[in-house]
Amino acid sequence: MQLYDMPDDRGHFGPYGGIFVAETLVEALEELRVMYERFRHDPEFLAEFAHDLKYFVGRPSPIYYAKRWSERVGGARIYLKREDLNHTGAHKVNNTVGQALLAKRMGKPRVIAETGAGQHGVATATIAARMGLECVVYMGSEDVKRQAPNVYRMKLLGATVVPVESGSKTLKDALNEAMRDWVTNISNTFYIIGTVAGPHPYPMMVRDFQAVIGVEAKQQMQEMIGRQPDAVVACVGGGSNAMGIFYPYINEENVRLIGVEAAGLGLATGKHAAPLTANSSVGVLHGNRTYLMQDEDGQIIETHSISAGLDYPGVGPEHAWLKDSKRAEYVAITDDEAMAAFHSLCRTEGIIPALESSHALAYAEKMAATMSPDQVILVNLSGRGDKDINTVAGLSGITL
């Protein structure tokens, strides 16, 4: 097998990715590309990154054998990569630590970010506070209402949260607004994008910073079971936790890679956030070419998922490439299926998973039932579910 070597020097993963931005952003992206190329293999930079991941984030995150849950499901043994145990409660912080170190080296005193559920916003506000950087987070006004605890967390950490009133007032509009801020304040501002989307070099850079998940997992699985799992399963919105765990496994041909999108109310209803699984058409949004949920005029349509972190109309361009090249498989899980897996893990393992991660869990459950106990599934448990308790309570008619 030919070794995987993506993207090219302009950020293309086959026909996907690239740099689709207004001319006003081109120089800023070029500056970032050059700086990242300089530091991505720099021993001092990598040592500082590793140090912060260990002492500030709390890495390595353990892999946990969910024995009771596996037995209850019946079939394959299910292991969980515990990104929920990171500082701030999700994988997002791996990437913000990396980008903030880069911002510091580029001499940018101000960082901005977009956020949907608020996890990336909290992770950015956290690292900005630690490094003494000014921090502005853009968040759709609908999400500000739905995610009040995270909004307050960001404020406690000293960040300014700007509610975005344009468009559908959700994650995609927050991203638009952050881009507008960046183009206006380019000289002193670093834009910390939270997922493997956006113009080059973001999809590659975010993947590289998240790849620590897969690198650790390979070593840990070897230690725990003496081999690699039969399948690695992760949820996909923009797709950063999935890319982080998939990437070190791409050349391991015997390991199936499975990305789980949000089927929302069901693919047939159109109310979902699963552009890969639904075979949506390809287009250009937020600086890259990828699969997009859009109408026949090329307008981006509103998505639906119970999980705010998966509620995005596009997907990282590397996932688009992995789908077409058939190296990874993409499937979708409905709101109801994700909720059932959420409750199931809470009750059998004493772990409250994020609603995003619950999609990966739900698919692992389905899959495990068709496999034998000598087979192993590794699920990326990308975040903890404390942030979701209001949503879950609301579904049961309870107000906290």
Place this chain on the structure above:
Amino acid sequence: MSRIKTTFDQLKQQGKKALVPYITAGDPHPDLTVKLLHAMVANGADMIELGVPFSDPMADGPVIQRASERALVHHVGLSRVLEMVREFRQQDNVTPIILMGYANPVEAMGQEKFSDRAQVAGVDGVLTVDYPPEECKEFTALLQARGIDPIFLLSPTTEPARVEVIVNQASGFVYYVSLKGVTGAKNLDIEEVAQKVAEIRTLTDLPVGVGFGVRDAATATAVAAIGDAVVVGSRMVQAVEQSNDQNLVDNVAALMKELRIAVDAA
């Protein structure tokens, strides 16, 4: 010869600068767009930039974002915009029309199909904000094969080596974005614009349009002294936004007249 080149040549002979207003197609209502186009021409517009509504206008400030949202309420997409151009051409076969928009509606229609339909409708130039030259070589060729000029942006941060790459792929004119930021932002620095435009002129013979910060008669006069064309976007759209169906055409016409005088005063 394209209508854009003809227009610039004629203006040069008359010692005048081009006034190029922008409005978003379908704002405030699709039935009014063609009427507005004719009114702008009648009151001093030399060329028109017609915005194609998009759900995610990343390079635009709040004024033009709202225009897109108003047009999208009426589901005005690229097909409908091309129909408007065709309708405009029935009475005006002289004034160049430049479509300005984002890549995704073009990709959804298909680059070749769009190029064919734009040619039939009578489009003269296409500015796709998020297609930098490296990502649209084939599209540029498709347009030019049909006599349509690909228009590209140059920004205050565009280095000379890159200006050369861009002007080699452009035709018609190049559009200098006169400030760092989104459309309609403030604080246009005339000295800086003059310096950068002078630098661009050493690298190309194409006319240079200037826009993204022309807010009033005074800035229009100042910019007209520097560039070959003055593009007025957010200020036009603001006039549309602040009008009602009764006074819309009159208000837009009055603003055009005022800007025409300002541009000719340079």
